[in-house]
Amino acid sequence: MPSPADALPILDVDGLSVRLGKMDQNIVDNVSFTLAPGQTLCVVGESGCGKSLTALALMGLLQSPPLSISGGTARLGGEDLLSMQPADFREIRGGRMAMIFQEPMTSLNPGLRIGEQIAESVRRHKGVSRAAARNRALEMLRRVRIPAPEKRLDEYPHQLSGGMRQRAMIAMALANDPELLIADEPTTALDVTIQAQILDLMRVLQSETGAAMIMITHDLGVVAEMADKVAVMYGGHIVEAGSVERIFTDPQHPYTIGLMSSMPSLGRRQDRLVTVPGVVPQPGAMPKGCRFATRCPFRTEACETVPVLRPCGEGHEVACIHAPLENLAARDLRETGT
Structure with missing residues (x-):
């Protein structure tokens, strides 16, 4: 069976650039990478380096104006996402590609029950009945290991803990078996123990579904644990890219x-942290x-x-x-x- 690195890319990004208003410089500039099924790319860098903007551009979620795509292509299974009409993009977003956001409390609808929000996505993309969509929502809550899923199905986001809300977001993102999953700082707002559980859950679900994943993070510990490939961003550019082994053992930028x-580092600290x-x-x-x-x-x-x-x-x-x-x-x- 071929490894993810040997498979044909599911996502091929070439020269992606994003501009703010009438600025002369692109704020995301000439970003290129490929991603195969089952492979995880971690995009790492300081806040403001362009990680999240790259993800939003791929998802067709840039706020335009003032943001706009100023160049490049991004092909999902051969289809150029950046040239799609909004109606066509809506057919793909949430179906063939999905995103997990950093803060689930601002991403989930506070006025809808968890089960309704997951089922709505399933009905939109699968065209199934309300009952079938609700059963799929329950199945996904079980898959993401939410305790008492039958009860949580009819609860509102504020009734769930932060970790359970993030699991619900993962359930919603994976409900339609996407080919590509983008996770934008999915564990930042969680405590360390819950972070480890969420990362383990994402790794297991990815291995079960074979989805490609882009994980955006500033945490190099997450990179070491999750990545097959790494792209280091600075000032809207990818300044270094390669396998996780190469980046960690022989960084060159x-x-x-x-x-x-x-x-x-763990243990007794002898010197001040390097900045x-x-x-x-x-x-x-x-x-x-x-x-x-x-x-x-x-x-x-x-x-x-x-x-x-x-x-x-x-x-x-x-x-x-x-x-x-x-x-x-x-x-x-x-x-x-x-």
């Missing part, structure tokens, strides 16, 4: 190295060339050229003119004579 170094100096530039005020240049310890005049993703080992790409950084370190040693 200075920003990725900064993120790795800022992770707290990435500076702040993310505001949209429309990105530096010329490399958008990380103002915060990079390796910057040179050559960084005024926009870097593109290029191979840096098997299954590993980086957008830095200085990579591989081992060569840069060796050069500095030669120049200083140390």
